[in-house]
Amino acid sequence: MRDHRTSEFIKRHIGPSQAEQTKMLDSVGYKSMEKFIKDIVPSSILEDEQLDMRDSVSEQKALDILKGIASKNTVNKSYIGMGYYGTYTPNVVLRNVLENPGWYTSYTPYQPEIAQGRLEMLLNFQQMIRDLTKMDIANASLLDESTAAAEAVALCQRINKEDAKIVFVSQNCNPQTIDVIRTRAEPFGLHVMVGTFDMLENIKDNILCGIVSYPDTYGFVENIETHIKTIQSKKGKAIVVADLLALTLLKAPGEMGADIVVGNSQRFGVPMGYGGPHAAFFAAKDEYKRAMPGRIIGVSVDRKENQALRMALQTREQHIRREKATSNICTAQALLSIMAAAYGIYHGPDGIKHIAERANTFANMFASETSTKYKLVADTFFDTVCLDTGADTADILKRAYNYGINLRKVNDERISVSFDETTELKDINNLLEIFGVEKKLEALDANTATSIPAELVRGSKFMEHEVFNSFHSETEMLRYLKRLENKDIALNQSMIALGSCTMKLNAVAEMIPVTWPEFGGLHPFAPVDQAQGYQELFEDLKKMLSEITGFSGISLQPNAGAQGEYAGLMTIRKFHISNGDEERNICIIPESAHGTNPASAQMAGMKVVVIDCDEEGNIDLEVLRKKAEEHSKNLAALMVTYPSTHGVFEENIVDICKVIHDHGGQVYMDGANLNALVGIAKPGKFGPDVCHMNLHKTFCIPHGGGGPGMGPIGVNEHLEPFLPNHSVITENSGPETGMGSVSAAPWGSASILPISWMYIRMMGPKGLREATEVAILNANYMSKKLEGHFKTLYRGTKGLVAHECIIDLRPIKAESGISEEDIAKRLIDYGFHAPTMSWPVAGTLMIEPTESESLNEIDKFCNALINIKKEVLMVQNKIFDEKDNPLKNAPHTHQELTGDVWEHKYTREQAAFPLKYLKENKFWAPVSRVDNVYGDRNLVCSCPSLDSYRDEVA
Structure with a gap:
C-alpha cells in the first residue's frame, strides 16, 4: 500500500490546491493543465515523458535517507588550516539567525525601507572588518577568500593606467587562492608570477599588484611592511590576504600601508561545511571605493530626515553598467556575514581577542614541546605550527589518522598543525603523542614564550563601537536580533513576488540537514575517503540535475549564479582554445539579458555585442543572423535567458541556437528562469550547450538576505573535458583538462547542497513538473x-x-x-x-x-x-x-x-x-x-x- 505521506510534501510545497488550480485555469480560459501548458511551451521543446527519477518520498523518509548518507562522512578533528578552522556558532545566533526564516528567507535589500534590520547587521560587518584591518572602507562580503583575492586583482586592473601585466603572488599564499587568481587572470593576458619575495625584488618592470599572505599558508608571521613597500615601489598595489582572528593580535595591514585587504570570516562562528558558504571580506583605501566589487552598505536619511541605511554605489550596478561593471557578482554571502557580525557582537572585542590568544597559546605550547624533536619551519606564527618531520612524516600522519585527526601534509618531509577556537588541552596531548613527544600537559600555560614578534603585536584598539560592547548576555543578544528581524519583510511575513528571483518556499525539512555536524564539521581539504557521504550526495544530485536539464556533465563548484555564468563561459573559452580557435572572443547578448551576463562575458575575456529585441520582447532572429554572419570567424557564444527575461517562451529558441552553431559558436543559457522548465523542457536537448542552475532559486536554497547561493553548471558532452577543476583536491573534483578553479573549495558551498537534494527527492518527477506548471x-x-x-x-x-x-x-x-x-x-x-x-x-x-x-x-x-x-x-x-x-x-x-x-x-x-x-x-x-x-x-x-x-x- 502506498504511503500517503509521500504526496504530502508536494501539497505543502505547492500553494494552490487542486480545486484552486481548476478555478485559476478556468479564469485564464482552460479546462485542463495539459492543454494550458501546450499552448504556452513551444512544441519543439516540450517534453511529454516524465522525468526518469525516483518517486517522491515523505519529509521524514527523505531525512532518514539523507541521514544515512551523512553518516558515511567521517568528521575527524581538523588541524589542516589553509583558511578553514573549527569554530563554535553561538547558540543564540544558530537558533535566531541561521535557523530562523525571518533571516534566511529575506531578499537582497534593494528595497531598503523593509530591510533596515539586515542592512544594520551588514553595516556592523563592514565596521568590524574596517576595525580589524584598519582600512578606510569595507564591503558587505564576497563569495570566498580566493575569489575576493581575484576581485582585488581585477580592481587593480580597472584602475591601472600603466597597462602593467605582472601579478606577483607570494608562493606562501593558500594554493586554492593562487589557482583562482590564475584562472581569473588568464583571459586578460596577465602574467601571474608565483614565487619568493627575492623574486619580487628582482622584477625590473612595473607590476600591476602584489599579493602577500598574513600569516602565510604555513603559519609564518613576518613584518610584511617591507613587502608592501617593495610592491608599491614597482607601481603595484599591495594586496594582503589576512586572517581575521589573527588581526586581533597582529598589527593591522592598514597600519602597514596595504592598499587592499581580503580574507575570510569563516572562523567567526560559521561551520567549515566542507567548503562553504562563508563570507569573504574586502577592505580598501578610500580612493578605491568606486572601483570596489560587491555591495557596500551606507548611511543615508529618509523622507523625514531620519537616519536610514541603504546599499550605496553598487546597487544593482551590473544591470546599469553591464560589461563595464566593477564585478559580475550579484549574490554575495549576506546571511554568513550577518552570522560573522553577530559572532563579533556577542563575543565583543575582548571575547574575540581571548579566543585568538587561546589559539595562539596552544600553538606556542605545541611548538615548545615538539621543537625538542623536530625543527620549526618558522618560529614566529599565530595559530599554525609547521615542522620539518623528515622521514617520520608518513608515520606521524598514519598515527594521526588512527586518532581521528587530520593534519596538513605540506610535502613528504613537512607537516603543519593549525589550532583554533575548538582546541582543548586533551587535543594538545593527543598531538604530542602522535608526534612522539613523551610529555603530558596539565594546564593551558599563557606564559609560554610568545611566537609573535614584538614589532608585530597589535597596539591599536578595535571594535570600540557600542554595538560590539552592548549585547554580551544571551537575553540582550536575543532581543537585539529580534529587534532587527522585525524591521524586515521576509517570506514568513508575506509573498515576495520578485520577477526573475523565484522567492519560493524554503521548507524546514530542506533546511534541517544544513546544521548536521556530519555536513558542517568537515574541512574542505579533508581526504576524500572521509567524505564518502558528501561524494554520494554530489553524485546523486548531479545525476538528478542532469536528468532535469538534459546536460550530461555537471560541475557543482560555482558558488553563486554569477560564478556559474563565468564558469560556463570559461568552459566555452577553453573549448574554443582546444580547437585552435583562440580568436573566438565575441559574445552576443540580447538587450533583455541579465545584467550579470555582459559583466561575466567581459570577465571571461570576451567582447560583448548587444542585439535588440523585437516589439514582442523576443530576440530578433534576422538581426541575430546578421550579427552571427558579421562575427562568424570570431563568434564565441550567445548568452540567452530562457524563458526570456521578458517572461515569455520564445518560439524560435531552437532556430536561435542553430544560427549560433552554424557559425561555430556555443550557446550559453542563463538558468535564472529554470523554474519554468523543470519537468516540461530540457535545455540540454533543445539547443544550449551550457547552462547554470541557480539552486537558490529553482531548487530552494534560500536567498538569505542576498546570499548564499549556488550556481552549478551543466554542459553537453563535448564541453565536459573543460569543466572547472581543483588542484588541492583533485579526486572527483573535475577533469585535468578543465578551465581551472572558480571557487576556493572543490565543490563550492557544499553544506547547502543538501537543501536542493531534499527538495528534489521530496518532490519526485511528478511533483517537480506540477511545481513548474x-x-x-x-x-x-x-x-x-x-x-x-x-x-x-x-x-x-x-x-x-x-x-x-x-x-x-x-x-x-x-x-x-x-x-x-x-x-x-x-x-x-x-x-x-x-x-x-x-x-x-x-x-x-x-x-x-x-x-x-x-x-x-x-x-x-x-x-x-x-x-x-x-x-x-x-x-x-x-x-x-x-x-x-x-x-x-x-x-x-x-x-x-x-x-x-x-x-x-x-x-x-x-x-x-x-x-x-x-x-x-x-x-x-x-x-x-x-x-x-x-x-x-x-x-x-x-x-x-x-x-x-x-x-x-x-
Missing part, C-alpha cells in the same frame, strides 16, 4: 486578474506568459505623475515587498508569484495592486493632491502616523489601512522613503552611534 499558472492567473488595471507588456503567441509577467507602468506615470517607485513603495504600506522594479524594462514591475503561493495570497497581492491603481486614479482625478498623496509619501511609519501633528491632505486611515486585512496584520516600515541620492553624495559606510537610533525612537 503551477508556477506558470499562478503568473497567468495574476496577469489575467490585473487585466484592465495594468497592461502586461509581453505575451507569447497565445497571449500567455511564462512564470512571470511584466506590468507596464509607463502610461500611469505619463498620465498621473505616479512612478513605478511610488507604486513599489506604496506596496510596503500594504505589507508586501515590491516586485522587480524597472528591470528589464524601465518603468515596469516584473512579477513572479512562484508555485508556493496560495490563491488567497495571490488574490491579496493583486487586490493590493488594484487598490493602488484606484489611488492613482484619485491622483489623476485630483481627489488626492498630485504631490502630497499616499503614493508619493509611501511608505508611512508608525511614528509619523501616531504623531501629534498630521499635515497631509489625506487621512491617517487612507495612509495606514487602505484595505481591511491590514488592521489584523500590519507590517510597519521602520523608516520612510530613503533618499538614495543623499546617501551617495554623503557616503558614510561605518556604524552610526546607537544614540542616533535611540534618538529616533525618542
